[in-house]
Amino acid sequence: KQEVTQIPAALSVPEGENLVLNCSFTDSAIYNLQWFRQDPGKGLTSLLLIQSSQREQTSGRLNASLDKSSGRSTLYIAASQPGDSATYLCAAYNYGQNFVFGPGTRLSVLP
Amino acid sequence: EAQVTQNPRYLITVTGKKLTVTCSQNMNHEYMSWYRQDPGLGLRQIYYSMNVEVTDKGDVPEGYKVSRKEKRNFPLILESPSPNQTSLYFCASSFRLAGTNTGELFFGEGSRLTVL
Numbered sequence: 001k002q003e004v005t006q007i008p009a010a011l012s013v014p015e016g017e018n019l020v021l022n023c024s025f026t027d028s029a030i031y032n033l034q035w036f037r038q039d040p041g042k043g044l045t046s047l048l049l050i051q052s053s054q055r056e057q058t059s060g061r062l063n064a065s066l067d068k069s070s071g072r073s074t075l076y077i078a079a080s081q082p083g084d085s086a087t088y089l090c091a092a093y094n095y096g097q098n099f100v101f102g103p104g105t106r107l108s109v110l111p
Numbered sequence: 112e113a114q115v116t117q118n119p120r121y122l123i124t125v126t127g128k129k130l131t132v133t134c135s136q137n138m139n140h141e142y143m144s145w146y147r148q149d150p151g152l153g154l155r156q157i158y159y160s161m162n163v164e165v166t167d168k169g170d171v172p173e174g175y176k177v178s179r180k181e182k183r184n185f186p187l188i189l190e191s192p193s194p195n196q197t198s199l200y201f202c203a204s205s206f207r208l209a210g211t212n213t214g215e216l217f218f219g220e221g222s223r224l225t226v227l
Binding site: 046 | 144153154156159169199201203214215216217218219220221223
């Protein structure tokens with residue numbers, strides 16, 4: 001059964017810093033991996049989705065990579081801003097199974 | 112606008128009083144799912160549906176019921192709510208994973224339920 005972990009659980013950085021959030025999964029036969037952002041008490045907003053055949057996806061200051069062989073995905077945020085403060089979750093999907101979410105990384109970007 | 116809509120967004124109720132949380136999507140998605148989110152426990156799946164009239168239990172189905180009579184709607188039913196069902200609930204939908212579908216998952220805004 002797929003298990004997804006995220007490190008660190010919480011991260012605090014000064015504004016302008018580049019940062020990396022990590023997502024690890026145990027079953028490398030994934031169909032896709034998706035990154036979400038969640039503001040306190042709000043819904044999940046999809047940021048990036050990486051198909052199993054892809055190595056990375058980019059959207060603005062965000063770049064997500066996928067390494068199936070090592071069971072890892074990273075979300076890179078460039079030039080962080082206070083508005084990036086939120087919880088970031090990753091979710092892995094294995095065909096025939098279900099979406100499995102990580103516990104999230106709570107990010108604080110200090111002005 | 113493509114969206115997943117949940118109602119009510121906020122609800123306070125009492126133990127044992129049946130309630131339904133509605134979920135509707137306008138993207139013609141086959142797959143729909145309900146999650147609950149609790150501090151320290153993350154997102155946990157309650158039920159999911161791969162298509163009309165097809166539903167399956169997730170990780171925490173006890174105390175909940177669902178139905179999928181129409182493609183766009185997937186209501187969550189609490190027949191006899193208890194305080195341990197106080198939580199933030201999310202509905203999500205996606206195209207069924209086949210062919211070139213990406214499987215992107217879309218979430219509703221959430222429904223905060225308090226059971227006294």
